[in-house]
Amino acid sequence: MHVYELNHETQEELEKIQxxxxxxxxxxxxxxxxxxxxxxxxxxxVIRDFHLKIHHGEVVAIVGASGSGKSLLADAILGIHPKxxxxxGMIKYENELLTEKRRKRLRGNDILLIPQMTNAxxxxxxxxxxxxxxxxxxxxxxxxxxxxxxxxxxxxVYDQIPSACSGGMxxxxxxxxxxxxxxxxxxxxxxxxxxxxxxxDEMLFQIKMLEKDNKGVIMITHDLEAAMKVADKIAVxxxxxxxxxxxxxxxxxxxxxxxxxxxxxxxxxxQNGFIAIDSTQPSATEKLTGCSFAKQCPKATKKCKxxxxxxxxxxxxxxxxxxxxxx
Amino acid sequence: xxxxxIGKFILLRTLKFAILLFAVVLFSFILVSFSPVDPIxxxxxxxxxxVSEEQKERLxxxxxxxxxxxxxxxxxxxxxxHGDLGTSLLYRQEVIAVIQERFLASFVLMAISxxxxxxFGYALGVIAGMNKGTMIDKAIKxxxxxxxxxxxxxxxxxxxxVFSLWLGWFPIGLSLPIGMLAEEVTVWDWLxxxxxxxxxxxxxxxxxxxxxxxxxxxxxxxxxxxxxxxSKGEEGFRLFARHGLRNTLFPxxxxxxxxxGELFGGAILAEQVFSYPGxxxxxxxAGMNSDVPLLLGIVVFSxxxxxxxxxxxxxxxxxxxxxMKNGETI
Numbered sequence: 001m002h003v004y005e006l007n008h009e010t011q012e013e014l015e016k017i018q019x020x021x022x023x024x025x026x027x028x029x030x031x032x033x034x035x036x037x038x039x040x041x042x043x044x045x046v047i048r049d050f051h052l053k054i055h056h057g058e059v060v061a062i063v064g065a066s067g068s069g070k071s072l073l074a075d076a077i078l079g080i081h082p083k084x085x086x087x088x089g090m091i092k093y094e095n096e097l098l099t100e101k102r103r104k105r106l107r108g109n110d111i112l113l114i115p116q117m118t119n120a121x122x123x124x125x126x127x128x129x130x131x132x133x134x135x136x137x138x139x140x141x142x143x144x145x146x147x148x149x150x151x152x153x154x155x156x157v158y159d160q161i162p163s164a165c166s167g168g169m170x171x172x173x174x175x176x177x178x179x180x181x182x183x184x185x186x187x188x189x190x191x192x193x194x195x196x197x198x199x200x201d202e203m204l205f206q207i208k209m210l211e212k213d214n215k216g217v218i219m220i221t222h223d224l225e226a227a228m229k230v231a232d233k234i235a236v237x238x239x240x241x242x243x244x245x246x247x248x249x250x251x252x253x254x255x256x257x258x259x260x261x262x263x264x265x266x267x268x269x270x271q272n273g274f275i276a277i278d279s280t281q282p283s284a285t286e287k288l289t290g291c292s293f294a295k296q297c298p299k300a301t302k303k304c305k306x307x308x309x310x311x312x313x314x315x316x317x318x319x320x321x322x323x324x325x326x327x
Numbered sequence: 328x329x330x331x332x333i334g335k336f337i338l339l340r341t342l343k344f345a346i347l348l349f350a351v352v353l354f355s356f357i358l359v360s361f362s363p364v365d366p367i368x369x370x371x372x373x374x375x376x377x378v379s380e381e382q383k384e385r386l387x388x389x390x391x392x393x394x395x396x397x398x399x400x401x402x403x404x405x406x407x408x409h410g411d412l413g414t415s416l417l418y419r420q421e422v423i424a425v426i427q428e429r430f431l432a433s434f435v436l437m438a439i440s441x442x443x444x445x446x447f448g449y450a451l452g453v454i455a456g457m458n459k460g461t462m463i464d465k466a467i468k469x470x471x472x473x474x475x476x477x478x479x480x481x482x483x484x485x486x487x488x489v490f491s492l493w494l495g496w497f498p499i500g501l502s503l504p505i506g507m508l509a510e511e512v513t514v515w516d517w518l519x520x521x522x523x524x525x526x527x528x529x530x531x532x533x534x535x536x537x538x539x540x541x542x543x544x545x546x547x548x549x550x551x552x553x554x555x556x557x558s559k560g561e562e563g564f565r566l567f568a569r570h571g572l573r574n575t576l577f578p579x580x581x582x583x584x585x586x587x588g589e590l591f592g593g594a595i596l597a598e599q600v601f602s603y604p605g606x607x608x609x610x611x612x613a614g615m616n617s618d619v620p621l622l623l624g625i626v627v628f629s630x631x632x633x634x635x636x637x638x639x640x641x642x643x644x645x646x647x648x649x650x651m652k653n654g655e656t657i
Binding site: 074075078080104105106107108109112113115117119120121122123124125133134 | 550551552554555556557558559560561562569570573574
């Protein structure tokens with residue numbers, strides 16, 4: 001059951017927002033089927049119920065713990081998930097359903113992944129050439145070198161192969177790829193992983209640069225702090241579900257996260273008290289009946305253990321999955 | 328620095344080769360000295376009956392076979408260090424001359440087989456690796472496992488039965504037609520004789536390179552950079568041509584160079600089956616007739632041949648490694 005609360009937006013404004021919609025994901029699930037012990041088949045519910053909306057020129061951060069299947073989320077959207085996995089749900093790109101055929105056309109052209117791993121570049125190909133292949137217009141060598149300068153890379157890096165580049169340089173090359181391509185949607189998988197404090201700020205600045213290019217950026221991260229710095233909206237991911245989507249404006253105005261898990265994440269930040277709770281996620285092999293967070297939640301009631309809370313819409317883009325949200 | 332490294336590399340390798348060569352020659356000599364075949368008898372053959380004891384003793388003295396085994400080995404070693412491989416008892420020719428003539432025949436055979444098995448093996452490996460888990464992959468894999476456990480001579484006999492005996496397309500053996508003058512022999516004659524032995528050797532060589540390439544292709548396809556390439560919309564053959572080829576071809580070539588030993592071993596068997604007059608056939612004859620100079624000569628030569636193959640394999644790896652470290656492209 002969704003509760004719609006229109007916050008004073010006129011019909012016209014709503015339409016404008018709707019037209020500006022870049023990607024919409026509803027009820028996305030990804031299940032991996034594999035052989036368990038002996039000959040039994042085992043199902044892994046990696047993504048259970050994921051929702052997301054992103055507009056042009058917007059940064060949405062998906063925040064979740066390491067190992068919660070966030071990278072597979074990117075694969076599922078791009079349609080490059082492993083062969084033994086089943087993806088279900090609805091994905092719309094620019095208000096049109098994303099079919100397999102359309103996905104193929106959009107991959108690398110409209111939607112671009114910024115991978116997490118620094119070994120994602122072909123080890124035997126010049127990095128410049130790898131960036132170049134994403135460009136459409138001719139005579140790109142000069143253009144690539146200009147982009148390299150823009151992201152703070154020496155143009156001479158063009159002729160090097162990845163093993164000659166540091167991890168930080170490779171992350172910059174990824175950003176250069178995003179700038180070189182004409183992609184409207186960038187999915188950045190853990191772009192700040194393994195970077196030092198200064199480099200994180202530089203990376204976030206470059207993500208902002210992409211946003212100013214009117215690209216939509218989905219930033220997948222476990223770093224809530226980095227997400228708070230750069231994102232317009234934060235989607236909190238727990239046990240394969242979107243548990244909350246919050247607008248940064250709401251947080252800026254002194255509002256709090258609404259879901260108990262998001263609050264726990266917030267409280268675990270050093271500047272907010274460093275309070276850790278036991279937040280071991282339910283195993284992906286479990287089939288959940290009640291709320292995924294019920295076992296760890298300080299506010300859980302009997303109802304939470306039996307009934308699964310739905311994602312409620314609070315305003316047109318803010319959502320929360322909790323019976324007692326905001327209390 | 329670079330030059331110093333290469334110098335060190337060459338020096339180390341030469342030393343290794345010298346030790347290896349000594350060990351191989353020593354063991355070959357020990358083995359052949361256990362042979363019950365008397366070299367004098369095998370030299371004289373049927374004339375054994377008509378030659379007097381006295382003459383036999385003089386022959387033994389001439390060959391040096393009356394001395395102790397240790398002394399014989401030292402004699403050989405002394406000659407070898409002076410660049411002399413001695414005279415073959417069987418061919419009554421300088422060992423080096425026999426090897427030269429025989430090696431040319433063997434080399435052509437092995438080179439053809441090596442190239443064919445390399446191309447087919449790599450292609451099959453790529454096809455299997457790219458279609459991992461499908462029927463094609465399973466078929467190729469089973470084919471390779473069967474080949475890997477099949478002796479070369481058996482395949483040779485099988486090919487002989489089918490293509491020479493039943494179909495009559497190719498001659499039964501030898502490298503050239505019998506009773507024909509050397510000037511009359513055409514390329515076609517020569518080709519007809521080499522096809523079956525070469526095919527035998529190629530078939531044997533395929534499985535190793537295919538299984539290796541298949542694994543390598545699978546590894547590469549599962550790598551992060553292929554996932555990234557897929558996310559950029561690359562797929563199928565284009566994906567492989569752009570990112571897979573270079574990353575699997577060099578390791579495959581290296582492995583193929585390292586298979587010189589098996590190639591030579593296979594050649595011995597194939598040449599035996601097809602009576603092909605190459606080094607392999609010569610070494611078998613030398614062993615059977617206690618022709619020690621020829622046997623040791625071929626052992627030296629084949630050790631060198633296999634060693635060069637391994638050296639090339641190592642050099643290629645080394646080269647890729649150095650370039651990777653320096654951040655150069657290949």
